[in-house]
Amino acid sequence: xxxxxxxxxxxxxxxxxxxxxxxxxxxxxxxxxxxxxxxxxxxxxxxxxxxxxxxxxxxxxxxxxxxxxxxxxxxxxxxxxxxxxxxxxxxxxxxxxxxxxxxxxxxxxxxxxxxxxxxxxxxxxxxxxxxxxxxxxxxxxxxxxxxxxxxxxxxxxxxxxxxxxxxxxxxxxxxxxxxxxxxxxxxxxxxxxxxxxxxxxxxxxxxxxxxxxxxxxxxxxxxxxxxxxxxxxxxxxxxxxxxxxxxxxxxxxxxxxxxxxxxxxxxxxxxxxxxxxxxxxxxxxxxxxxxxxxxxxxxxxxxxxxxxxxxxxxxxxxxxxxxxxxxxxxxxxxxxxxxxxxxxxxxxxxxxxxxxxxxxxxxxxxxxxxxxxxxxxxxxxxxxxxxxxxxxxxxxxxxxxxxxxxx
Amino acid sequence: xxxxxxxxxxxxxxxxxxxxxxxxxxxxxxxxxxxxxxxxxxxxxxxxxxxxxxxxxxxxxxxxxxxxxxxxxxxxxxxxxxxxxxxxxxxxxxxxxxxxxxxxxxxxxxxxxxxxxxxxxxxxxxxxxxxxxxxxxxxxxxxxxxxxxxxxxxxxxxxxxxxxxxxxxxxxxxxxxxxxxxxxxxxxxxxxxxxxxxxxxxxxxxxxxxxxxxxxxxxxxxxxxxxxxxxxxxxxxxxxxxxxxxxxxxxxxxxxxxxxxxxxxxxxxxxxxxxxxxxxxxxxxxxxxxxxxxxxxxxxxxxxxxxxxxxxxxxxxxxxxxxxxxxxxxxxxxxxxxxxxxxxxxxxxxxxxxxxxxxxxxxxxxxxxxxxxxxxxxxxxxxxxxxxxxxxxxxxxxxxxxxxxxx
Numbered sequence: 001x002x003x004x005x006x007x008x009x010x011x012x013x014x015x016x017x018x019x020x021x022x023x024x025x026x027x028x029x030x031x032x033x034x035x036x037x038x039x040x041x042x043x044x045x046x047x048x049x050x051x052x053x054x055x056x057x058x059x060x061x062x063x064x065x066x067x068x069x070x071x072x073x074x075x076x077x078x079x080x081x082x083x084x085x086x087x088x089x090x091x092x093x094x095x096x097x098x099x100x101x102x103x104x105x106x107x108x109x110x111x112x113x114x115x116x117x118x119x120x121x122x123x124x125x126x127x128x129x130x131x132x133x134x135x136x137x138x139x140x141x142x143x144x145x146x147x148x149x150x151x152x153x154x155x156x157x158x159x160x161x162x163x164x165x166x167x168x169x170x171x172x173x174x175x176x177x178x179x180x181x182x183x184x185x186x187x188x189x190x191x192x193x194x195x196x197x198x199x200x201x202x203x204x205x206x207x208x209x210x211x212x213x214x215x216x217x218x219x220x221x222x223x224x225x226x227x228x229x230x231x232x233x234x235x236x237x238x239x240x241x242x243x244x245x246x247x248x249x250x251x252x253x254x255x256x257x258x259x260x261x262x263x264x265x266x267x268x269x270x271x272x273x274x275x276x277x278x279x280x281x282x283x284x285x286x287x288x289x290x291x292x293x294x295x296x297x298x299x300x301x302x303x304x305x306x307x308x309x310x311x312x313x314x315x316x317x318x319x320x321x322x323x324x325x326x327x328x329x330x331x332x333x334x335x336x337x338x339x340x341x342x343x344x345x346x347x348x349x350x351x352x353x354x355x356x357x358x359x360x361x362x363x364x365x366x367x368x369x370x371x372x373x374x375x376x377x378x379x380x381x382x383x384x385x386x387x388x389x390x391x392x393x394x395x396x397x398x399x400x401x402x403x404x405x406x407x
Numbered sequence: 408x409x410x411x412x413x414x415x416x417x418x419x420x421x422x423x424x425x426x427x428x429x430x431x432x433x434x435x436x437x438x439x440x441x442x443x444x445x446x447x448x449x450x451x452x453x454x455x456x457x458x459x460x461x462x463x464x465x466x467x468x469x470x471x472x473x474x475x476x477x478x479x480x481x482x483x484x485x486x487x488x489x490x491x492x493x494x495x496x497x498x499x500x501x502x503x504x505x506x507x508x509x510x511x512x513x514x515x516x517x518x519x520x521x522x523x524x525x526x527x528x529x530x531x532x533x534x535x536x537x538x539x540x541x542x543x544x545x546x547x548x549x550x551x552x553x554x555x556x557x558x559x560x561x562x563x564x565x566x567x568x569x570x571x572x573x574x575x576x577x578x579x580x581x582x583x584x585x586x587x588x589x590x591x592x593x594x595x596x597x598x599x600x601x602x603x604x605x606x607x608x609x610x611x612x613x614x615x616x617x618x619x620x621x622x623x624x625x626x627x628x629x630x631x632x633x634x635x636x637x638x639x640x641x642x643x644x645x646x647x648x649x650x651x652x653x654x655x656x657x658x659x660x661x662x663x664x665x666x667x668x669x670x671x672x673x674x675x676x677x678x679x680x681x682x683x684x685x686x687x688x689x690x691x692x693x694x695x696x697x698x699x700x701x702x703x704x705x706x707x708x709x710x711x712x713x714x715x716x717x718x719x720x721x722x723x724x725x726x727x728x729x730x731x732x733x734x735x736x737x738x739x740x741x742x743x744x745x746x747x748x749x750x751x752x753x754x755x756x757x758x759x760x761x762x763x764x765x766x767x768x769x770x771x772x773x774x775x776x777x778x779x780x781x782x783x784x785x786x787x788x789x790x791x792x793x794x795x796x797x798x799x800x801x802x803x804x805x806x807x808x809x810x811x812x813x814x
Binding site: 001002003004005006008009011015017018019021025027028029035036037038039040043045046052061067076077078079083107113122137178188190201202204210211232233234235239256261270271272273274276279283284285290295324362367 | 444679682
């Protein structure tokens, strides 16, 4: 009985390699974003903290290109943001259409199952996206209150066509939930123009931020649904009725009105201690976006992708997604994340290991249906620059030769 | 349509005051813990990252004083760790006894409601703890599969008696879930000796770490329940069957066996991107515990509390909890968090404001049933030292005089 030394592990100083992270995320932190992690800790009711919260909310509206008042960061991974959408927007028995053609769109489906939805799952081969006709057909057939899709699928490198999708959902009185984890802050996303009702992302991809805090935005229609549910949200930590009381107590989720009182005079209701260090960092990542300008950021990601495609071609490698489509609302290759076909006879894992061991470069392999078939190369956030591509293509050339591939 | 500058907020550099955080958490980060936040980012499949994960798990076993193999950090606030316990251990219709005498024990109850438990809520006036007779009576009456309690209640400053509680739960074949958020790493907790099945804490209290990652441990009996549920865990992000596949794939939750294969050769199943920076920090906080020794850490917290009580007495102030009990398994004052009765005629908020404005010291007011009645003073982690107490008592003396209290 009593105190025990049994698990008193002897350790050495933390030893971590310096990697260039060109996989599907995390990407490297921008130095300024990294530095904000160690800004001084203040209490969760400190006026200075409220200011950080408010500024971050407004900066996220810029990121999402939305006027949505309910735009907050979730205290968890991108998956927690995904579950925030599902758990808040789905009541048991609610009809949901899940468009599934990759690892993460399937994850949304799995979550909707757990929250008791009545689901029409529209499956499509991995690597494809959905056209308007099949979306309309699902809406007509199932009459859902929610349709879910992934805009930038990290597992396949596919960008879903968005043109007309929001209009269709409005026509059939259905909320539209869109995963933008691998895309937001790198590829154009227009939450309001595209009539998206629920959208989220992670910080460790195109925002070059630390993982563990995840921006989310809800339209007023989505907020109305959340505030007028017949059943409580079946998830306490992610219940937006409660989260709103801390982040935006001036906002009435049910009717979309904003109190005319000074925000500083409206009491905030404590919910949980938010990850302050990560919030400081997220704010800085968004400040960087403002300084560069989102339009320039998008162009930089596109330029980087085009350069990568040329480099791959010079090595005799092919992107998995054939369609290169520069128009933001069309389907095609996702500029921030490229899937590359592993040529026949090449051991994909050995190539990855060679890059990691010799050059400290991380790229990733495929997952799920794509395991062993593709590499995944991410050019996200600050990592989307010509130097990284030069280095990658040159190193990849070595790795391929060593592994017996003669292009 | 298209790109908009509307929410392109102009900001200045992040301006945060330097606070001495003597409230109920967050507490100040230890400089070494803070510094680890900016260690270099690596991928979530990097061998170096797996090493950090494994070391942190072992160090947490020391923290919890347990042999439990399933000892992992949850990627969220302490509240997410609480919900991990409830969502994994409760199936719809399961009988649960919730002992409620404070803000956070009530939160557990609210969660159990959302997960469809058949609950006997045993209410007690805030500021009291539960005796063995009333616990046994609830076990006999309700025949629960789970009993929930808070060991160190942040809202009241009360430490729940633990002597005999675990034995009672075993006798009636009931799992025991214990919240140690305000206590662990500051006050003795013995998960194995006390026969606790589910235990969790936050990092931003006695561990002097950043909020957003939360240690949790499950006994093999709890793991068995989780692995043999009739229904899936109604929470995808916190499902320990899935989390185990990433953190400890060598462990069989159903039967408690550990694979004889080398851990490094067992594939880990990706679940979500964990908050690497916070994990680095948590590891360092635990290394500090090892260096000082948990037994010394506990003594330092106790010494600090005794010094605080003397200081309060010198000012004519009284702790809310009358019983000072040094034995760890007995009920009484929680050394890490002291509730202090606000004397009649004193405006508690003005005193707090005076301390904050003049000395950058944060203490907190009461919440819930204790709003306006008490201050809450935390001496947690590195903040539990004599200098802070000297400074606090001296500053509090000024604040009381200015606010018309003559002791």
